[in-house]
Amino acid sequence: DQQVKQNSPSLSVQEGRISILNCDYTNSMFDYFLWYKKYPAEGPTFLISISSIKDKNEDGRFTVFLNKSAKHLSLHIVPSQPGDSAVYFCAASATNFNKFYFGSGTKLNVKP
Amino acid sequence: SQTIHQWPATLVQPVGSPLSLECTVEGTSNPNLYWYRQAAGRGLQLLFYSVGIGQISSEVPQNLSASRPQDRQFILSSKKLLLSDSGFYLCAWGTGENTEAFFGQGTRLTVV
DSSP states (O other), X not given: OOSEEOOOSEEEEETTXXXXXXXXXXXXXXXXXXXXXXXXXXXXXXXXXXXXXXXXXXXXXXXXXXXXXXXXXXXXXXXXXXXXXXXXXXXXXXXXXXXXXXXXXXXXXXXX | OOEEEEEOSEEEEOTTOOEEEEEEEESOSSOEXXXXXXXXXXXXXXXXXXXXXXXXXXXXOOSOEEEEEXXXXXXXXXXXXXXXXXXXXXXXXXXXXXXXXXXXXXXXXXXX
């Protein structure tokens, strides 16, 4: 049972434009959400997170939006750069869960 | 600063052979520890997590087991590998309390 879903396996964007990666979840107990970036043959690296008490968190070119009523979050990258090309995973957790559930990932390709 | 070490980086094992993957964390005490697997073309599946020495929770029935003999050591094992055990195995640590998890560099296991 996939509690965190990323329905777009891939996304292609032109350099300088906005990349929008989407994620949906089903468990209403989730209250903490994260985005990770992963290159081939490497471990994921943490990008940005958001608590359910917020609806937006921004860090440089990366912004995460959370819509709790829709159980949906998105990652915006502006402007997109070729170095952003990687697989992006969203993840969710909950207080006292002690574990993270990951989506299946979206492969982002930023074209020069 | 905290670091996580995972080895080996790659491993080719015959079907029916045993497995032992080791993960150690430095620079923190009493971390939550996790084993994830990324099968080819798929997302990150949580296999095991541990909140303390000797405390192991299994997320999915499988051919693998985990142990935590020391506070900052997490071991993934199998007595007899199956072809379906092939994948990219990732160890991670976190402090819980709605903070991010940090991943090791992963082990590419190929069962032949």
